[in-house]
Amino acid sequence: MTAEETKPEVKGIKMEEVEKHSSVDDLWLVIDGKVYDVTPFMDDHPGGGEIMLSAAGKDGTQDFEDVGHSPHARELLKKYYLDEFAGGVGSGKIATKSGGGGMSLLAVLLPILVVALAFAAKMLTA
Numbered sequence: 001m002t003a004e005e006t007k008p009e010v011k012g013i014k015m016e017e018v019e020k021h022s023s024v025d026d027l028w029l030v031i032d033g034k035v036y037d038v039t040p041f042m043d044d045h046p047g048g049g050e051i052m053l054s055a056a057g058k059d060g061t062q063d064f065e066d067v068g069h070s071p072h073a074r075e076l077l078k079k080y081y082l083d084e085f086a087g088g089v090g091s092g093k094i095a096t097k098s099g100g101g102g103m104s105l106l107a108v109l110l111p112i113l114v115v116a117l118a119f120a121a122k123m124l125t126a
């Protein structure tokens, strides 16, 4: 018998676990106290898959609400419901701890800018 077997059922999923699913191939989001596995939705999201990544590893409620998603979007959400969110805070390694929409937008735009600059530099030196 192991210690694990005697542990009471832990209700919900902790941020520690949610954080492990923060890539385009495997994405869990915390919205309004619930955890969603939106991996199958990445390609179908009208706002794009990348933007959903900016809500990974943290409470994505604010990001989701900021967009003003339609009732249809909220209905869709149910399809991806996984479990209740058990709380906890992320390590901060994946996404910046809130800071508002500006920060996450920067996190999306910065890599694009870097690539564009590298491309420009290559063109100039060719």
Ligand code: HEM
Binding pocket: 029, 036, 038, 041, 045, 046, 047, 048, 051, 052, 054, 055, 060, 063, 064, 067, 068, 069, 070, 071, 072, 073, 074, 076, 077
């Ligand atoms: C995880 C669950 C999500 C679902 C089911 C979902 C669903 C949808 C749907 C159906 C639309 C089309 C417009 C509408 O019906 O409101 C939409 C648009 C959009 N979503 Fe989401 N979304 C999710 C998460 C997110 C997150 C976390 C973000 C931002 C971080 C985001 C950003 C956007 C943006 C920017 C648009 C507008 C796209 C445009 O009109 O060009 N979504 N989403």
